[in-house]
Amino acid sequence: MGKGLQRIGQASTRLVSWMMIGVVKVYQYTISPLLGPRCRFWPSCSHYTVEAIQVHGPFNGGWMAFRRIIKCHPGSQGGMDPVPGGRSETLCQQDQRQEKT
Numbered sequence: 001m002g003k004g005l006q007r008i009g010q011a012s013t014r015l016v017s018w019m020m021i022g023v024v025k026v027y028q029y030t031i032s033p034l035l036g037p038r039c040r041f042w043p044s045c046s047h048y049t050v051e052a053i054q055v056h057g058p059f060n061g062g063w064m065a066f067r068r069i070i071k072c073h074p075g076s077q078g079g080m081d082p083v084p085g086g087r088s089e090t091l092c093q094q095d096q097r098q099e100k101t
Contacts, residue, residue, distance in 0.1 A: 013057060013058060016058040017053050017054070017057065017058045017061075020049075020053055020058050020062060021050050021053055021054070024046050024049050024050050025050070027046055028046050032046060039072070039078075040072055040076050040077070040078025040079075041068070041071075041072060041078045041079065041080070041081045042079070042080050042081070042088075043081075043082070043083075043088050045065070045068055045069050045072050047088075048064075048065060048068050048081070048083055048088070049061075049062075049065035049068070049069075051083045051086045051087060051088060052064040052065050052068075052083045052086070053065070054086075055083055055084075055085050055086040056083075056085070064083070068081065080092055
């Protein structure tokens with residue numbers, strides 16, 4: 001019975017992740033093009049959100065995305081802010097290595 005509950009938990013986590021990413025994708029394809037490029041960070045907040053959910057799950061990733069969105073305001077300097085453990089962090093590390101050589 002323990003494995004059955006574990007599978008249900010995993011399935012519900014995947015469902016929640018899929019739904020959260022779906023909401024972000026709808027935003028990316030409908031609202032974001034109307035607003036134009038306004039993001040102060042790389043990756044953009046919506047891309048950060050998708051990646052954080054994919055890497056860290058819907059709860060931790062969602063919390064990370066919430067904190068990131070709170071940081072995004074006119075007084076923020078922005079810059080590079082990759083998802084820890086994600087593809088964007090790997091790209092930043094590769095870029096930094098290339099700059100040193």
